[in-house]
Amino acid sequence: MKIPRIKKNHIHKISKSLFWFLTGAFLGLLLIGGFALVIFQGLNRNVVYPGISINGINFGGKTREQVKDYFEKKNEKIANAKISLVSQEGTVSASIEDLNFGYDATLLSIQAFAIGRSNNSLSNLSLIVQAYINGISLPPAYTFSQDKLDEIILPLSQKINIDPVEALFKFENGKVITFRPSSEGQKIDKEKLNNQLLSKFQTLLIASSSLPTYVSIPVKILKPNITTDKANNLGIKELIGVGTSLFAHSIPNRIYNVTLASTRLNGILVKPGETFSFDKALGDVSAFTGYKQAYVIQNGKTILGDGGGVCQVSTTFFRALLNAGLPITERHAHAYRVGYYEQDSPPGIDATIYSPSVDLKFTNDTGNYILIQTAIDPSVQRLTFFLYGTSDGRRSNITTPVITSQTPPPPSLYQDDPTRAKGSLEQTDFEAWGASVYFTRTVEKDGKTIISEKFVSNYQPWQAIFIRGTKE
Numbered sequence: 001m002k003i004p005r006i007k008k009n010h011i012h013k014i015s016k017s018l019f020w021f022l023t024g025a026f027l028g029l030l031l032i033g034g035f036a037l038v039i040f041q042g043l044n045r046n047v048v049y050p051g052i053s054i055n056g057i058n059f060g061g062k063t064r065e066q067v068k069d070y071f072e073k074k075n076e077k078i079a080n081a082k083i084s085l086v087s088q089e090g091t092v093s094a095s096i097e098d099l100n101f102g103y104d105a106t107l108l109s110i111q112a113f114a115i116g117r118s119n120n121s122l123s124n125l126s127l128i129v130q131a132y133i134n135g136i137s138l139p140p141a142y143t144f145s146q147d148k149l150d151e152i153i154l155p156l157s158q159k160i161n162i163d164p165v166e167a168l169f170k171f172e173n174g175k176v177i178t179f180r181p182s183s184e185g186q187k188i189d190k191e192k193l194n195n196q197l198l199s200k201f202q203t204l205l206i207a208s209s210s211l212p213t214y215v216s217i218p219v220k221i222l223k224p225n226i227t228t229d230k231a232n233n234l235g236i237k238e239l240i241g242v243g244t245s246l247f248a249h250s251i252p253n254r255i256y257n258v259t260l261a262s263t264r265l266n267g268i269l270v271k272p273g274e275t276f277s278f279d280k281a282l283g284d285v286s287a288f289t290g291y292k293q294a295y296v297i298q299n300g301k302t303i304l305g306d307g308g309g310v311c312q313v314s315t316t317f318f319r320a321l322l323n324a325g326l327p328i329t330e331r332h333a334h335a336y337r338v339g340y341y342e343q344d345s346p347p348g349i350d351a352t353i354y355s356p357s358v359d360l361k362f363t364n365d366t367g368n369y370i371l372i373q374t375a376i377d378p379s380v381q382r383l384t385f386f387l388y389g390t391s392d393g394r395r396s397n398i399t400t401p402v403i404t405s406q407t408p409p410p411p412s413l414y415q416d417d418p419t420r421a422k423g424s425l426e427q428t429d430f431e432a433w434g435a436s437v438y439f440t441r442t443v444e445k446d447g448k449t450i451i452s453e454k455f456v457s458n459y460q461p462w463q464a465i466f467i468r469g470t471k472e
Contacts, residue, residue, distance in 0.1 A: 051131035067109035075102030087217040089159040100145035164224040167231035176267040185222035192218040235368030241324025241387035246343040253292040254309035262374040278360035318351035320385035325396035325443040330361040333457035348401035348437035394445040407434030410463035420469030434461030
């Protein structure tokens with residue numbers, strides 16, 4: 001069916017008229033909208049457009065200065081609030097003002113005023129209409145000085161921040177010549193601390209509170225790149241036992257001998273299954289091997305002899321073996337109670353040696369090598385033995401020594417010496433109470449008792465001896 005030509009012309013004219021009408025209407029609306037926008041912008045030339053808020057507060061119709069002033073007054077209300085930063089190393093405090101914390105009043109006033117005032121007219125119109133109808137909410141902005149915070153926590157940072165220690169391990173001819181176990185470091189987690197502070201500050205700002213606030217300083221652990229178990233292939237991964245003793249008031253020669261003997265044991269490796277002999281490891285103790293004369297117990301007397309003080313080393317090693325839960329196959333107590341060994345310990349936890357008949361021995365039943373390390377702290381005159389290996393989960397339980405009986409020392413003995421000036425007096429031996437002492441040790445592993453033993457020490461009473469000069 002064909003549409004008459006006259007009808008086609010009529011439809012064409014209507015369509016054309018409608019197009020131009022709509023185009024004109026659209027242009028008219030644009031013109032009116034643009035005119036209205038110009039008028040609206042003129043009316044709000046110096047103020048924030050209606051419907052624009054910050055942190056829930058409507059600032060429409062406010063000048064930039066009014067917005068800025070609002071937030072500055074908020075800052076003033078909490079300026080004197082105290083923040084205490086707490087750690088195990090201590091506490092430091094500062095005011096909010098010290099940290100330059102608060103609303104960034106200048107930035108917020110600029111941001112609020114800038115909405116709808118870009119170089120893009122269509123974008124401006126869209127934002128203005130959106131703000132007017134639905135509102136536009138800006139998040140708060142804050143100011144804060146990281147430099148000020150770092151300065152305030154510096155005293156704590158110097159105590160808290162510790163670099164991780166990389167493991168070192170080197171041995172030659174079956175003996176370790178360089179060993180340093182790895183250890184974790186730590187430092188203040190500034191990112192987490194800043195987030196915690198920001199949260200506290202926001203609470204103070206919202207509440208306009210000047211009450212003191214406490215924040216725990218977060219610490220993060222720093223792992224070493226080279227750990228102890230990566231530094232060697234002998235199964236030496238961790239500390240398995242420690243023993244200590246004090247030797248305060250020792251004469252210089254005794255201190256020298258203690259240091260020398262402990263140095264010669266430092267770095268020794270004990271193989272899996274090996275029975276270690278203290279005497280054998282230490283070697284000859286005499287002037288020929290570098291030892292000096294100091295007091296020793298020999299033939300029932302305290303006399304000057306080569307290597308006096310070596311038993312301080314065997315006693316300390318004995319304590320390390322006890323704590324490590326290792327099987328001790330030979331141990332001998334001293335003939336009498338020695339004051340040095342009771343400076344930091346009850347009586348009965350000592351071990352004497354005298355090559356070749358009196359020894360201290362243990363068996364390495366851990367299945368891995370054990371490394372012996374020694375250290376001396378001259379400031380407190382303390383000797384420490386460290387035993388490194390691989391823990392198999394054993395736990396050593398040592399009871400407090402019990403004194404079952406005591407015997408007073410005999411009366412002091414005075415011996416005349418005609419070769420010494422009359423009236424001179426020198427003490428060559430010191431009194432000590434006799435005692436019977438015992439303690440027990442049980443070692444557990446995987447819920448089972450693998451060692452149960454009793455160590456008994458019978459100390460003789462000891463008399464003081466004085467040499468008295470009689471020469472006229």
